[in-house]
Amino acid sequence: MRVCVIGTGYVGLVTGACLAHIGHDVICVDNNEEKVKLMKAGQSPIFEPGLSEIMQAAIQAGKIQFTTDLGAGVSHGDILFIAVGTPPLPTGESDTRYVEAVARGIGANLNGGYKVIVNKSTVPIGSGDWVRMIVLDGIAERQKTLVPVGGGRAEEKLPEITAQFDVVSNPEFLREGSAVYDTFNPDRIVLGGNSSRAVAMMQELYAPIVERKYAEDQSLPPVPVLVTDLSSAEMIKYAANAFLATKISFINEVANICDRVGADVTQVAKGIGLDSRIGNKFLNAGIGWGGSCFPKDVAALIHTADDYGYEAQLLKSAVCVNQRQRLIAVEKLQQALKILKGKTVGLLGLTFKPDTDDMRDAPALNLIEQLNRLGAKVKAYDPIVSQSGLRDGLTGVLVETDPERLADGCDALVLVTEWQQFNNLDYAQMAKLMNHPVIIDGRNFLDPEKMVRAGFQYIGVGR
Numbered sequence: 220m221r222v223c224v225i226g227t228g229y230v231g232l233v234t235g236a237c238l239a240h241i242g243h244d245v246i247c248v249d250n251n252e253e254k255v256k257l258m259k260a261g262q263s264p265i266f267e268p269g270l271s272e273i274m275q276a277a278i279q280a281g282k283i284q285f286t287t288d289l290g291a292g293v294s295h296g297d298i299l300f301i302a303v304g305t306p307p308l309p310t311g312e313s314d315t316r317y318v319e320a321v322a323r324g325i326g327a328n329l330n331g332g333y334k335v336i337v338n339k340s341t342v343p344i345g346s347g348d349w350v351r352m353i354v355l356d357g358i359a360e361r362q363k364t365l366v367p368v369g370g371g372r373a374e375e376k377l378p379e380i381t382a383q384f385d386v387v388s389n390p391e392f393l394r395e396g397s398a399v400y401d402t403f404n405p406d407r408i409v410l411g412g413n414s415s416r417a418v419a420m421m422q423e424l425y426a427p428i429v430e431r432k433y434a435e436d437q438s439l440p441p442v443p444v445l446v447t448d449l450s451s452a453e454m455i456k457y458a459a460n461a462f463l464a465t466k467i468s469f470i471n472e473v474a475n476i477c478d479r480v481g482a483d484v485t486q487v488a489k490g491i492g493l494d495s496r497i498g499n500k501f502l503n504a505g506i507g508w509g510g511s512c513f514p515k516d517v518a519a520l521i522h523t524a525d526d527y528g529y530e531a532q533l534l535k536s537a538v539c540v541n542q543r544q545r546l547i548a549v550e551k552l553q554q555a556l557k558i559l560k561g562k563t564v565g566l567l568g569l570t571f572k573p574d575t576d577d578m579r580d581a582p583a584l585n586l587i588e589q590l591n592r593l594g595a596k597v598k599a600y601d602p603i604v605s606q607s608g609l610r611d612g613l614t615g616v617l618v619e620t621d622p623e624r625l626a627d628g629c630d631a632l633v634l635v636t637e638w639q640q641f642n643n644l645d646y647a648q649m650a651k652l653m654n655h656p657v658i659i660d661g662r663n664f665l666d667p668e669k670m671v672r673a674g675f676q677y678i679g680v681g682r
């Protein structure tokens with residue numbers, strides 16, 4: 220099928236490359252020329268395991284193109300994905316101006332055959348109908364610019380824009396760091412819309428994935444496809460993320476109680492996770508959830524509830540627990556070192572989770588800020604983020620080039636991100652280089668006994 224993906228951020232590019240990989244003819248549109256140049260050369264602007272490989276294969280097979288020309292994209296695609304960012308505004312609402320600009324642009328370029336416009340961006344509930352309205356506005360604006368056919372007074376007739384389209388909501392559930400894997404091995408596909416023609420086209424698009432042709436385990440039954448109305452599909456995305464975030468906040472709260480009563484949250488999580496009604500996933504206690512999705516989506520859902528006169532108390536509490544949890548490492552440092560002023564703290568990991576270079580809403584940012592405020596010097600080591608790769612304006616942290624340089628002269632270490640390689644560092648050597656060999660394991664990732672043998676005072680979260 221002919222597909223156009225507008226916006227080549229993490230969701231758009233992964234979607235485009237994976238659809239090309241399964242044989243569709245894809246064109247990806249982005250207004251950033253530098254990025255388009257990079258992608259044409261087969262390079263991914265984001266770090267996502269396996270992505271550049273499938274991009275390069277699709278380029279070679281002639282299945283994917285990259286352009287800044289929205290008009291070319293719109294005329295190419297029978298299915299048009301809107302996959303631009305919806306960053307949070309200070310109020311917690313999503314900033315939908317990029318979606319609006321794209322929808323208007325689609326309208327201004329529509330002409331000819333039937334198109335399915337797909338909301339892939341996480342948009343506020345109700346956006347399906349709103350996108351339809353903006354596309355129609357785009358068509359009307361273009362109509363105004365057209366010159367009458369023939370130009371003469373006698374034939375004051377405008378050429379007709381024949382635009383037939385439907386809007387579908389198709390939320391993504393990709394995790395950063397395993398987005399390609401998740402695309403080929405989804406738990407479910409959600410399609411929201413009231414046009415059976417559009418839904419049928421989406422089902423055809425995803426058929427190879429539904430039949431698990433690209434799955435790790437091809438013997439599994441087909442992927443469930445849930446067809447709903449527009450608002451329910453939009454709500455599913457928010458509710459799924461809010462549930463997962465709340466589940467983590469729940470176990471973090473349990474961890475804080477474990478700390479006080481002397482129980483071990485990792486054993487408690489195992490014990491409750493074996494109950495199939497609870498499940499064992501997303502029960503790792505630590506320094507809280509971050510990233511580009513959970514904080515933004517939970518805030519947006521709270522805001523939507525407010526807009527409709529409902530106070531989402533449970534979700535607000537999940538956010539409160541998370542805000543407090545991000546600073547739990549500072550409390551533990553104060554207990555271990557007492558005065559932090561003049562001390563040096565080394566952070567192992569900066570990104571909000573492993574296997575990504577993403578620092579959006581990462582707990583490390585709150586730690587750096589709070590430690591600086593208390594007069595501590597902060598150093599860090601991350602397998603991917605270097606000093607030059609730090610986000611503009613982020614100060615107060617010196618990024619070292621290896622873990623031993625990080626440990627040198629530190630009064631304590633905090634494991635912030637559970638990168639696999641942090642299991643195999645030479646901790647005995649690192650302990651020797653430190654003023655106080657204290658380690659706060661912010662992800663309950665390390666083996667406490669091994670750390671004690673290496674010479675560390677080990678402090679976990681709720682364990």
Ligand code: UDX
Nearest residue numbers: 391392393394395501502503507508509510512571572
């Ligand atoms: C999430 C959702 O999982 C995905 O379905 C959605 O499309 C986007 O948001 P992502 O943000 O990539 O994906 O990361 P995820 O692996 O879900 O982790 C989110 C945060 O929760 C991270 O900060 C992680 O460290 C934290 N987390 C996760 C925990 O603290 N404990 C856990 O048990 C699991």
